[in-house]
Amino acid sequence: MEVRRAVLEDSKAIRTIYNHEVLNSLVTLDLIPRSEAEQRHWIAEHSGVYPAIVAVADNSVCGFASLSPYRARAGYSTTVEDSIYVDSNYRxxxxxxxxxxxxxxxxxxxxxxxxxxxxxxxxQASISLHESCGFLLVGIEREVGRKFGKWMDVALLQKLL
Ligand SMILES: CC(C)(COP(=O)(O)OP(=O)(O)OC[C@H]1O[C@@H](n2cnc3c(N)ncnc32)[C@H](O)[C@@H]1OP(=O)(O)O)[C@@H](O)C(=O)NCCC(=O)NCCS
Incomplete structure (x- = not known):
């Protein structure tokens, strides 16, 4: 398996993996699937200091991860938030x-x-994954999200780099 920076040509594969979760699971609070144009814009936004990367196996993208700004205010600019998605066939x-x-x-x-x-x-899968890479649980935000008619609690985890 190879891990490399995402390029615009990865748009369809990333979008397929992500939109599957948008439509079928509670792991993301996005409610509307990304369009091809939105996905390409997302890759462009994640081509610099806030990168996106892909994992490639069997000649196809089987997962991706990214960093995004944590908060817009300038004093938070030393902190990032990660995102990670793996194709269900490769978990x-x-x-x-x-x-x-x-x-x-x-x-x-x-x-x-x-x-x-x-x-x-x-x-549990994502919490265990993050803990296995050194993240610690900061706390739980109660019922801050709603999807498919359910209130969702969100766990906040952190790793100092
Ligand atoms: C969470 C996710 C990224 C894990 O990816 P993965 O490739 O399966 O993870 P790995 O094989 O590297 O597993 C790493 C660790 O995560 C934990 N883990 C992974 N899947 C798990 C599961 N189903 N149940 C419990 N723990 C799990 C384990 O601690 C595992 O370590 P181990 O294999 O030594 O037991 C993947 O399940 C996924 O993409 N889910 C849908 C998208 C998503 O939820 N993204 C996170 C949004 S916050």
Missing amino acids: KRGVGTALLNNILLLANQHGFHACMARVMANH
């Missing part, structure tokens, strides 16, 4: 771990000081 094989370790390496190289993760509080 539990170490792809998520490889992506998270690589995006943390880039966060470090880009000079950020802290990385945050917001994860649905009942999403």
